[in-house]
Amino acid sequence: MRAATLVRHVDEALAKARDPRAYITDDGKAEIRICAGTACHSSGRPAVTAAFKEELATRALVDTIRVVETGCHGFCEQGPIVVLWPSGLFYPHVRPEDVAGIVEASIVNDGVLQKRLYKDPETKQRIAHEKEIPFYIGQRRRVLALNGKIDPYSIDDYLAHGGYTALAKVLTDNDPAGVVEEIRRSGLRGRGGAGFSTGTKWYFARSSHGEVKYVVCNADEGDPGAFMDRSVLEGNPHVVLEGMMIAAFAIGASEGYVYVRHEYQFAVDRLRKALAQARERGIFGDGVLGSEFSFDVRITEGAGAFVCGEETALMASIEGRRGMPRTRPPYPAVEGLFGKPTNINNVETYANVPWIINHGADAFAAEGTPTSAGTKIFSLTGKVANSGLVEVPMGASLRHVIFEIGGGMLPGHHFKAVQLGGPSGGCLPESLLDEPIDFESLAAAGSMMGSGGMVVVDDSTCxxxxxxxxxxxxxxxxxxxxxxxxxxxxxxxxxxxxxxxxxxxxxxxxxxxxxxxxxxxxxxxxxxxxxxxxxxxxxxxxxxxxxxxxxxKRCRAVVCRDLVVYRIIPGKCTGCQRCVQVCPTEAITGPRADAHNLDPDKCIKCGSCYEVCRFDAIAGDAILIESRGQHAD
Amino acid sequence: MAAVTRPQPELDDLPASSPPIDPWAQIVQGFDGNRSDLVPVLQRAQSLLGYLPPDAVRRVARWLRLSESEVFGVATFYAQFRFTPPGRHHVRICLGTACHVKGGVQMLETIQRRLGVGAGETTADGEYDVERVACLGCCALAPVLTLDEAIHGQMSVLKLQGILDAEASA
Known part of the structure; x- marks a missing residue:
């Protein structure tokens, strides 16, 4: 096909792929954007969406304002999150009973429902807009740009926000080697943990000989405490598919696999629907966008083995075998899935690709550090005030992420360590908080970037x-x-x-x-x-x-069960018997109104009495858990 | 497709299984009979049957022309597959990092104490089965557990006792 014809074909195909009748976000119409990520779902999103729809129907506002369920907004701890558009008003922890008030204050009228706004835990000030919240101010949301904005079930929404234009660009330029070079020049490194140069990986896969080649997306996000990939897949599945397609074009593959954990049911569902839509519109399948390039993807659900996050194990698993790794070389680029040359990257890596193609390698490399370009998403959890999903430029300091974006420690807790990189990573102490977050610095400190889990712990962690x-x-x-x-x-x-x-x-x-x-x-x-x-x-x-x-024989965090003892402080116990009632082993005895006795031989240290005393009992602090070899009172 | 499509054995050739697996046709529907279909077929079987009875393993093995030990070997490698019938209620306790730090182990112990069974087991009356998972992915709600479809976040021993009491009296 001649170049000019190809350009015309692709442009026409992309234009045709859009459904002019479909709604798109950001088209000027007012919107209620409700986060439909897993965390917000767990904290009651379905009821909130239903309440908004009902409220709008009652007030006959259905035609003037739209309810959109978007991907993860990142501020998971504040869920369910509702953002009003175009005002940008941010309502956290929305309950169905708040809905009428929000609609009355901010939709029917032009005001805010003050008491439901986000309250800064530090300044105690109410903050109205998303963009003014410290959690978002310090971030650089590039991969997550459309998360929280578009409807993940709508390909039209993705197309309207520039979706698949990077694909159209590489198809019309028709220079696969140039794509590989562009990715290499951008300095993009694998976001799954090891940090290998993506461009180099593509170069090897492209150089390998073979009629059949594969592109695989590793979405087997198994690290406990990590949910970056899930949020990207849930919020914007098309960006990952587009990245895979560009990789396939660059290396000469015609078939791809996404290997995603079966536990991620939302992600699997959205990915399947996204793929079906993209096929329907001629973006996947034979003759992608009217070009001569063909590519399709299958979705494989991982069956729950952490080791399958390792690339050779993952491929064995797709092949229907026990997911056990093998020695490398040969690397997958030479001999991968079904023995064919295979390029395998992580979700976040593919999600970066369309941006690089659209904005250029130099613009990508301008963010981050000389050796670690671009941004990285972290899932920030633990004893930090603002837990959730955070995207920052590489090279940002741990302090910036934990204390500025994360809002520091929860009140009354003192920072002890931050654990990075999941089970493959390590704990870093306070003295290293000013270290920049990049592949080399973290490895030198004895931890690693890993996939991006960041768990903050305090003195109560041993x-x-x-x-x-x-x-x-x-x-x-x-x-x-x-x-x-x-x-x-x-x-x-x-x-x-x-x-x-x-x-x-x-x-x-x-x-x-x-x-x-x-x-x-x-x-x-x-x-x-x-x-x-x-x-x-x-x-x-x-x-x-x-x-x-x-x-x-002392555990200062009073965690190690064999090293701690439970004790009732006689002067504080009011004898209310609440602990006697909850003790599962009858270790606590004593008549009402007299200080109780705790038999250490019967005590199984389950924590029930401690909890009930703190929250339910009159005394509140009569039960003490202390480490052996230390004295208090 | 790189893998070679094998000729498929006729289902009628297979010996009548006992007890019969009714949804057999549903289990293999849409698959080509490639080796790479093994895990997805087992997943489908489990989602329809609730677990993988020996008969399902046998039929899948015959259908894919693999030995039963091979199929069993693959199935037991993956945490998703279970080989005993599930309970009527399904308890999943998260012991991921965030839940560990916030006391997930105590939730598991409370369950063990109350139900008399540990992770991977089903109560004798078939009411509950208990599973521990590495991460449910809602770390901001730690410690988390699920009872059937309901997700219970920010749990404590007392809250859990309350939930179990309510279930028992329901």
Whole structure:
């Protein structure tokens, strides 16, 4: 096909793909944007949407204002979130009973419902608009730009916001090698954790010979505490599909797979519907947008194995086998899925691709640091005031993310550590908060970028127990193929178990370090090679806590069950009997109005009495959990 | 498609299974019979049957021309598949990072104490089965558990006891 004809074909096809009757967001019509991400759904989104629709119907406003369910707005802790457009008014924690008031104040009239606005936890000021909220001010939402704006079920909405124009551009330029070069020049690195240059990966896949090549999207987001990929898929599935398509065009593939966790039912559903729409409009399938390029995608639901996030294991799983990794080389770019050259990238990596094509490699590289270009999404959780999804330029400091965007610690909590990179990452202490977030700095500090989980913990988290938690997870998820990982992680757990139980010895710390190095260097895949990171980083920055457990048999965070005791403070107990009623083992006894007794031999340390005393009882603080070897009163 | 499409065995050739799997045709509908269909077919079987009874494993194996041990080996590798019937109510307890930090283990223990079964088990009366999951993905609501379709966030031992009491008296 001649170039001019091709350009015309693609332009016509893209224009034809739009349905002029379909509604699009941002077309000037007023909108009520309700977050339909998983967290907002769990906190009551369906009832809120129904209430808005009903309220609009009652007031005969259905034709003048639209209710749109969008992808994740990111501020998950404030859910369900409702944003009014074009005013940009932001209403958090909306309950069905608030709806009438919001419609009356901000839709029928031009005001705000003051008492339902977001309240800054620090200044106690009410903030009306999304763009004025500190959580959003410090961010640079590029991949998430359309999340919270468009309807993920509407391809027309995506098209109206510039969707698939990057695809049209690469098809009309018709220079696959140029696309690979553009991505390489942008400095984009894999967002799944390892940070390998995406352009280089594409270059290898393009250089491999083969009639059949594959493009795979790794959406097996298994790290506990990470939900970046899910939010992108839920909020804007087309951007990922477009990125995959551009990759396929660049390397010469005609078939693709998205491997997504079956637990992510919303994401799977939206992805399937997006794909069906794109096929219907001639964007997927034979002769994409009237060109000679053909590409289609299948969706494979992962069946729940963490190791399948590793690329060779993931491909084995798609092939219908046990998801066990194999040695590399050959790399997937040479010999991948079904033995064919395969390019495999993470969700967020593909989601960056259309932006790079539309704005150019230089504009992409202008954000971030010289070695880590662009932005990165993090899921910020734990004891931080504002938990949710955060997108910042690479090179931003941890302090900026946690204390400015995240709003600092929850009231009354003191920062102890931030855990990055999930089970493969490590804990960093307060002294490293000014480190920039980029691949090299985090690795040098003993943690890693990982996929973007960021869990903030305070004094109530025991670092030994925390390291044990991650190791227990990786030990259980180890596929068992290689001995360093299968046996090594199990031993690391048993040493940590002993330390948590107060049965450790100082020599255990050297054993841990030595064994951790063996597991790191001897394991077959990334799971084993990174599994010891939580132990090594905790030993590096929080060694004193390990020593306390061993020498003083003391857990300062009062977490390790074998090292803590429950005690009733006689002077404070009013004898209200609430704790007696909830104790499952009858460990607490005592007549009404007299201070109760707690039998430590019967106590299973379940926490029921502590909780009931704090929230339900008259005294409020008569039950104390304390570590052995420490005295209070 | 790179994988070779094998000739499919006739379903009538298979021995009558006991108990019969009624939705068999539904289980394999739309699949080509490639090896790469194995996991999706098992997923479909489980979603229709509630679990993977030995008979389902056998029929899937025959249909894909694989040994039963091969199919069983794949199925047991993945956490999604269960081989015992589920309870009438399904409890899932999240023990992801955020939930661990906020006391998810105590939720699991409370369940164990109340129902007498641990993770991966079903109560003797078939009322409840308990599953622990690595992350439900709503970390901002930690600790989280689900009872059937309902998601219960920011749980405490007492709130959980209240939920179980309400269920028991319902």
């Amino acid at each position: 670092m030994v127990d925390f390291a044990r938690f991650f190791l227990t997870f990786t030990a259980e998820e180890s596929c068992g193929k290689c001995a360093p990982c299968r046996v090594g992680t199990g031993h690391l757990v048993s040493i940590l178990d002993a330390i948590c139980a107060g049965k450790g010895e100082l020599a255990d710390l050297d054993r841990l370090e030595r064994l951790a190095r063996v597991v790191k260097s001897g394991s077959l895949c990334g799971l084993g090679q990174t599994a010891p990171n939580p132990v090594l980083s905790s030993l590096r920055y929080f060694r004193d806590e390990f020593e306390e457990h061993i020498v003083q």
